[in-house]
Amino acid sequence: MGRAEELIQKCESELAPVFAKMDDIAYKNEAKVLCAFKNNRIALRHFAPTTGYGYGDEGRDTLGAVFADIFGAEAALVSPNLVSGTHALTVGLFGLLFAGDTLFSVSGDPYDTLCDVIGGSGIGSLADYGVRFKKCDLKEDGGFDYRAIREGLCDPSVKVVFLQRSRGYAWRDAISEKQIAEVCAFVRECGFEGCIFVDNCYGEFVEETEPTQNGADVCVGSLNKNPGGGIAPTGGYIVGKRCYIDTIAGRMTAPSIGAEVGSYAYGYRLFYQGVFMAPHVVAQAVKGSLLIGKVLQACGFTTSPSADKLPYDITRAVRFNTKEELCAFIQAVQEASPVDSFVTLEPWDMPGYTDQVIMAAGCFVQGASIELSADAPIRPPYTAYFQGGLTYEHCKYALFAILKKLNADG
Numbered sequence: 001m002g003r004a005e006e007l008i009q010k011c012e013s014e015l016a017p018v019f020a021k022m023d024d025i026a027y028k029n030e031a032k033v034l035c036a037f038k039n040n041r042i043a044l045r046h047f048a049p050t051t052g053y054g055y056g057d058e059g060r061d062t063l064g065a066v067f068a069d070i071f072g073a074e075a076a077l078v079s080p081n082l083v084s085g086t087h088a089l090t091v092g093l094f095g096l097l098f099a100g101d102t103l104f105s106v107s108g109d110p111y112d113t114l115c116d117v118i119g120g121s122g123i124g125s126l127a128d129y130g131v132r133f134k135k136c137d138l139k140e141d142g143g144f145d146y147r148a149i150r151e152g153l154c155d156p157s158v159k160v161v162f163l164q165r166s167r168g169y170a171w172r173d174a175i176s177e178k179q180i181a182e183v184c185a186f187v188r189e190c191g192f193e194g195c196i197f198v199d200n201c202y203g204e205f206v207e208e209t210e211p212t213q214n215g216a217d218v219c220v221g222s223l224n225k226n227p228g229g230g231i232a233p234t235g236g237y238i239v240g241k242r243c244y245i246d247t248i249a250g251r252m253t254a255p256s257i258g259a260e261v262g263s264y265a266y267g268y269r270l271f272y273q274g275v276f277m278a279p280h281v282v283a284q285a286v287k288g289s290l291l292i293g294k295v296l297q298a299c300g301f302t303t304s305p306s307a308d309k310l311p312y313d314i315t316r317a318v319r320f321n322t323k324e325e326l327c328a329f330i331q332a333v334q335e336a337s338p339v340d341s342f343v344t345l346e347p348w349d350m351p352g353y354t355d356q357v358i359m360a361a362g363c364f365v366q367g368a369s370i371e372l373s374a375d376a377p378i379r380p381p382y383t384a385y386f387q388g389g390l391t392y393e394h395c396k397y398a399l400f401a402i403l404k405k406l407n408a409d410g
């Protein structure tokens with residue numbers, strides 16, 4: 001047995017108890033999904049294509065009802081017309097905030113692609129429409145800054161309290177459902193009566209509950225990530241209290257028609273099948289991330305979150321010593337991908353980024369980051385971010401390629 005094989009086997013056996021916990025979470029989430037399918041009496045007719053306005057589109061409406069059930073919420077918009085997570089978040093925020101209102105983030109800076117949505121100038125941002133933004137950062141230890149939150153909430157113009165569950169591109173742990181429950185309760189104790197809004201990207205099905213089951217009013221995510229199960233062809237979702245979902249629906253289409261229109265000529269099977277697969281696929285991605293994290297840690301690299309316990313989202317960061325190691329890691333992920341494995345990646349100047357970026361995305365669904373994918377800005381500390389993996393086996397296969405490329409396979 002080679003050194004790499006021995007190391008992987010050792011790490012796998014050490015991870016067995018953590019893997020068992022993840023399997024249990026996947027089981028509970030699958031039960032939740034199946035319950036939602038059963039409650040809504042899903043049948044073949046729900047997968048049928050529709051055209052034109054889509055009045056009375058049962059596939060669309062029932063898909064929303066299924067998501068609402070899974071998330072323990074009253075209503076949901078689930079649609080291929082929400083083109084990405086960023087779009088779904090944008091529709092949600094624009095639906096809820098009016099001129100003079102304030103959006104208050106209690107988890108620091110929102111995800112990169114939301115910065116222009118919130119604060120851009122002259123591009124139709126929330127700021128351009130008279131919506132103010134303020135934030136308080138998480139504390140050093142990743143916890144909420146409760147004093148700053150209480151102070152921030154004294155301002156009666158705060159209408160939406162925002163928090164981002166996943167780590168994004170920050171070196172911090174994702175926020176746990178326990179933390180979310182605590183902060184939601186605290187925000188209510190402070191007398192806040194507006195909407196608690198969660199960017200749920202990368203968090204779905206990682207734990208047994210979702211933010212809407214722990215005090216959040218609305219949560220939003222991308223079907224190119226966890227809840228699409230690697231099968232949904234595109235789309236986003238917005239789930240939560242009916243009063244909020246109704247106004248957001250007015251923004252998604254037009255205030256006069258809301259969620260009563262919208263067709264999909266390819267039919268909805270892949271969305272249903274995707275969310276059916278999602279709890280299992282998410283568990284595969286989490287286990288793959290833990291294995292890659294643990295093995296690279298054993299090889300002397302620093303990685304976050306901890307590779308010894310269950311994480312709160314599907315993403316992982318790894319720090320390398322040099323640009324060469326960083327690029328080798330990303331290239332190895334690409335070369336071990338099912339699609340475009342023959343491509344040799346190079347860093348490039350990507351619009352909107354100050355540093356060059358290198359990206360691996362050998363995916364079936366373009367850019368789907370529930371599939372094994374990785375990217376990194378080229379700057380010290382050389383940090384690669386990766387996520388996904390439709391199967392544990394693919395993650396393990398990629399790990400062999402990574403070790404080989406890093407010359408860490410002995």
Ligand SMILES: *Cc1c(COP(=O)(O)O)cnc(C)c1O
Pocket residue numbers: 084085086087111113164165166167168199201202222224
């Ligand atoms: C990916 C992501 C987004 C944006 O989703 P896209 O589908 O890439 O537009 C927003 N927030 C977080 C935390 C994300 O991980």
